[in-house]
Amino acid sequence: MLAKRFSDLKPYVPGEQPRDRAYVKLNANENPYPPSEAVRDAISRFDADALRFYPDPDASELRDALASMLGHGVTRDMIFAGNGSDEVLSFVFYAFFDSDRPLRFPEHTYSFYPVYAGYYGITVEKAPLASDWSVDLEALASGDSTGLIFPNPNAPTGIYVGLDRVRSLLDSYPSDRVVVVDEAYIDFGGETALSLLSEYPNLVIIRTFSKSFCFAGARLGFAVANPPLIEALFTVKNSFNHFPVDALTQKIGAAACGDAPYYRRINAEIAQTRDRFAAGLRGAGWEVLPSLANFVFARKRPHSGRRVYERAREAGFLIRHFDYPGISDFVRISVGLPADMERLSAVLTGL
Amino acid sequence: MLAKRFSDLKPYVPGEQPRDRAYVKLNANENPYPPSEAVRDAISRFDADALRFYPDPDASELRDALASMLGHGVTRDMIFAGNGSDEVLSFVFYAFFDSDRPLRFPEHTYSFYPVYAGYYGITVEKAPLASDWSVDLEALASGDSTGLIFPNPNAPTGIYVGLDRVRSLLDSYPSDRVVVVDEAYIDFGGETALSLLSEYPNLVIIRTFSKSFCFAGARLGFAVANPPLIEALFTVKNSFNHFPVDALTQKIGAAACGDAPYYRRINAEIAQTRDRFAAGLRGAGWEVLPSLANFVFARKRPHSGRRVYERAREAGFLIRHFDYPGISDFVRISVGLPADMERLSAVLTGL
Numbered sequence: 001m002l003a004k005r006f007s008d009l010k011p012y013v014p015g016e017q018p019r020d021r022a023y024v025k026l027n028a029n030e031n032p033y034p035p036s037e038a039v040r041d042a043i044s045r046f047d048a049d050a051l052r053f054y055p056d057p058d059a060s061e062l063r064d065a066l067a068s069m070l071g072h073g074v075t076r077d078m079i080f081a082g083n084g085s086d087e088v089l090s091f092v093f094y095a096f097f098d099s100d101r102p103l104r105f106p107e108h109t110y111s112f113y114p115v116y117a118g119y120y121g122i123t124v125e126k127a128p129l130a131s132d133w134s135v136d137l138e139a140l141a142s143g144d145s146t147g148l149i150f151p152n153p154n155a156p157t158g159i160y161v162g163l164d165r166v167r168s169l170l171d172s173y174p175s176d177r178v179v180v181v182d183e184a185y186i187d188f189g190g191e192t193a194l195s196l197l198s199e200y201p202n203l204v205i206i207r208t209f210s211k212s213f214c215f216a217g218a219r220l221g222f223a224v225a226n227p228p229l230i231e232a233l234f235t236v237k238n239s240f241n242h243f244p245v246d247a248l249t250q251k252i253g254a255a256a257c258g259d260a261p262y263y264r265r266i267n268a269e270i271a272q273t274r275d276r277f278a279a280g281l282r283g284a285g286w287e288v289l290p291s292l293a294n295f296v297f298a299r300k301r302p303h304s305g306r307r308v309y310e311r312a313r314e315a316g317f318l319i320r321h322f323d324y325p326g327i328s329d330f331v332r333i334s335v336g337l338p339a340d341m342e343r344l345s346a347v348l349t350g351l
Numbered sequence: 352m353l354a355k356r357f358s359d360l361k362p363y364v365p366g367e368q369p370r371d372r373a374y375v376k377l378n379a380n381e382n383p384y385p386p387s388e389a390v391r392d393a394i395s396r397f398d399a400d401a402l403r404f405y406p407d408p409d410a411s412e413l414r415d416a417l418a419s420m421l422g423h424g425v426t427r428d429m430i431f432a433g434n435g436s437d438e439v440l441s442f443v444f445y446a447f448f449d450s451d452r453p454l455r456f457p458e459h460t461y462s463f464y465p466v467y468a469g470y471y472g473i474t475v476e477k478a479p480l481a482s483d484w485s486v487d488l489e490a491l492a493s494g495d496s497t498g499l500i501f502p503n504p505n506a507p508t509g510i511y512v513g514l515d516r517v518r519s520l521l522d523s524y525p526s527d528r529v530v531v532v533d534e535a536y537i538d539f540g541g542e543t544a545l546s547l548l549s550e551y552p553n554l555v556i557i558r559t560f561s562k563s564f565c566f567a568g569a570r571l572g573f574a575v576a577n578p579p580l581i582e583a584l585f586t587v588k589n590s591f592n593h594f595p596v597d598a599l600t601q602k603i604g605a606a607a608c609g610d611a612p613y614y615r616r617i618n619a620e621i622a623q624t625r626d627r628f629a630a631g632l633r634g635a636g637w638e639v640l641p642s643l644a645n646f647v648f649a650r651k652r653p654h655s656g657r658r659v660y661e662r663a664r665e666a667g668f669l670i671r672h673f674d675y676p677g678i679s680d681f682v683r684i685s686v687g688l689p690a691d692m693e694r695l696s697a698v699l700t701g702l
Contacts, residue, residue: 001447001527001528001552001553001580001583002446002447002583003445003446003447003448003449004449004450005445005449005471006446006583006586006587009586009587010590011589011590012589012593017405017407025404028404028405030403030404030405031403032403034400034403035399035402035403039402040399043397043399043599044395046394048386048390048391048394049385049386050568051385051386051390051566051567051569051603052381052383052384052385052386052565052566052567052568053379053381053567053568054379054381054561054567054568055567056368057368083592084592084594086592086593087591087592090591090592094354094356094357094470095354095357096353096354097354098354099355115591116590116591118590119590119591146354176352177352178352201352202352210405214402214403215402215403216402216403216406216594217403217405217406217597217598217599218402218597218599219406219434219592219596229352232357235360235362238362238364239360239361239362239363239466239467239470240438240441240466241434241435241437241438241441241570242363243435243567244438244595245570246568246569246597246599247568247569248394248568248569248597248599249597
């Protein structure tokens, strides 16, 4: 009874969520700090009666709040909000990437990209990383392509490439093909590309509330781009599901935007914890890639990623490893609370 | 910069949501009663800290609560929950309908069906309604098709077809092609087809919380079918967006399932209000189709639907009309609170 297109699907496998015991969950890059007071207040003050109405399909209040928070000349008509950045990315793929030329992205990157491509029958090509594991933007832009996408910082490496190099990429790439910079992890130390939007009509920046805004549970992500591209994303949304963002999620998203100082503070703490944790591992002979995200990507030869994952699990920590060629000896560890990271450091440095 | 597939999109146009003055909103089939106490409690007791984690991708607690509420031998593995029934329908189209034969649905029906079909490149064929405006199931099943879909009761007519006829349709149709019965409006007087699931492996039933459960604002819909079809829907979801249903929405959905008597009571009140309102219009010379939904579809010749819509709007009521051939003299009026419907009745019977 399945459609033929079904056979092309390769569903994404997210971080496990076992319930057999209490684990410190460091496998999904969730934020270890709670949402801000304004988010709490928005939930407790929410009028349940309002739920009987459909949400605002344009998410106007939320997009106004986002524009105020983002600065860089971003206006409401430059923002598209969706049910997590996963949905936003999916709409971006549908709207901008054709099937006759490949979409190019880095060899080791967010594993949902090939999944969306498969969903819409878009061919893909992977560009090798540079020898220091950073995204090689020249390799990415080489050859013919329908568009480009890369996270900055990249996942799962955590490595950030500077805005000067992003600008060079955009200068070298055809201006009528879309370049997506996925800034899911930008709030942990990198510099956003929002300032480039005024110069590059083909630039699309993706953001999420799941990491730096502490609400993976209320699905909210957004794209920032020039108005013609944002209009196209609205057309796709309105062809699929008019109301993907819950009314309450819109409210608490807008509330969170007003608490930007709180989020800056906790994300700066996460960055400090990350650097301390990475230094500890390095001191014990680990190779730790230089991360500006809320996770580290590290290995201790000759241990396999699976071996390290299992050791951490025995000690009550969930982390991730990837059975992919080239990175199977690495683990990705989300940065949690300082005390938890010290305990995990003690476990791993004893390996 | 747009992909070629983009040109096939015809976005759905939902009921307007003007903000220029206070209207009685009877244009989106929303429920006029508030969600139940258990929903209020679930919101006010919700632990904001939990938002930092991704929601349960399997929606296990919610699906258990749904199985308990639904009865008819429905188990958790027969339920798939999504971000509104719109998203669930979209995944159903992706999973089960091919492009080499047409998907067939009634001529006048939920206008999102051709939209999804266009989104995935599925060809469509419309089967004419019977002369009494009911869905003609024999016409629907005739010819070659990749699958069938129809709402029961149908929208925008409100007309319900009996289970005996649904059973005959399923008996006559190839058992390896999917038949979708969209029961968005089943809780206002019709008899559900859930009892047929044990006999028909190709039957998919779609439900939503937006109408009879009073929470259009928190996006939640679900499909009920036999486990192999539900597994296929999970595969599609996991290829698109692992976590489409907010954590809080899962909680309040489960809470609502425990308050089934409340929802039965308010939906019975809506059915009574509907019948009283329809009788009033008929008494004034209106043609009102026999509805078992939470709306009525009616006309008063020689007035156009647009004219009636405009008169209602002047009086402070938002209703819908459709500029489609064959139904342009009808209006669709959602059933609101008794006092509002009496006021609207006075306006319309004066036409």
